[in-house]
Amino acid sequence: MKSDKHKSSDLELLLSLKKGNKTAYAEIYERYWSLLLQHAIGMLQDEDIAQDVVQDIFQMLWEKHPVLNIHTSLSSFLYTAVRYRILDQFKRSKIEDRFLSTLLTEMECAVTSTDDAIAEKEFARKMEYGLSKLPPKMRRVFELSRIHEYSYREISEEMNLSDNTVKRQISNALKIMRESVKKGYLFFCY
Template identity: 30%
Template sequence: MLLSKKDDIDLWNAVRNDDLSAFNELFARYWDRLYKVAFQRLQDENTSLEIVHDIFLSLWTRRETLVINKVPNFLLTSVRYQLYSRQKAAKLSIAYKADLFDTSEFAEQNAGEMRIQNIELQKQLDEYLHKLPERCQEIFLLSRMHHLSNLEIAERLGVSKKTVENNIAIALKYLRLTFQKTGSLMLLLLLHAIK
């Protein structure tokens, strides 16, 4: 039964006293207007229905604590708030997706830059290695780049294991000093990584 003769404040006071029929009357009076406001802004039927549903659900669940002086003003403000909240959430979602895209683009760019840096570091290392005696270069490369043991290098080159150890020590010391002088932190780190 609709209480159509009661004004909005009387209906609201009845709702506050758990009168479901008064709630249904407010719903019947304002549902269509609230839906039209939401739909006009969103052009989305489902979301507009959700908004109106959420407003009336909130109205019912918070009926004991809400203070409403003008029901239409309160309901229209609620619609505007819901629209704003959803619009803000959508913008954040779009921004978040854009950030994810930007991050992956950055990661690709970063990987490319890292490859270029590695190539440049390798060139610089090769340049410094060429300043070492030929045998010292050969032993260092077999040890650090080809990962042969000192014994394997000694057997391959026909030298003693001690000679291999001494040449590796000479190469490492030279490279460390050279990298420290040139201020090439990356090369110094690379050198430590290939010990």
């Protein structure tokens, strides 16, 4: 004989839950909370995170109760949901670790000196000056090549020019840009 506390079967509880029955939800919670928590602790080895995971599962269960479509037993569904949530947790942790590692590396390599900032501004000013010295068609060819990273073929198709004209335009633009930027900047060297 079933106790009054657990008088409904899982299937009955699910059907009641789908109708929004809070008592059915409370009984599912009481029946499975500690079992799922132990399962999550075993996988995570961290009780606080395990509690968060199990709480998320029960929150999802209540929020999605009208549209739940469970094709297995309730216990299988809940255990599987916990496992997937933990796997998501592992993935997020790896992504966060990778992001933090990259961020720390970038911070270590970041240009922080005032002299470097001034040099960058001076270089940008020289670049703008050099670009302003180019005739409009040559400037467009140069920008497509060096800023937008188009190939010679793509530039020739875009601007309806021959490949040789594109090469000549870029070569001439590079000479003009080198003069304005001065030597030492290999970015525009071919």
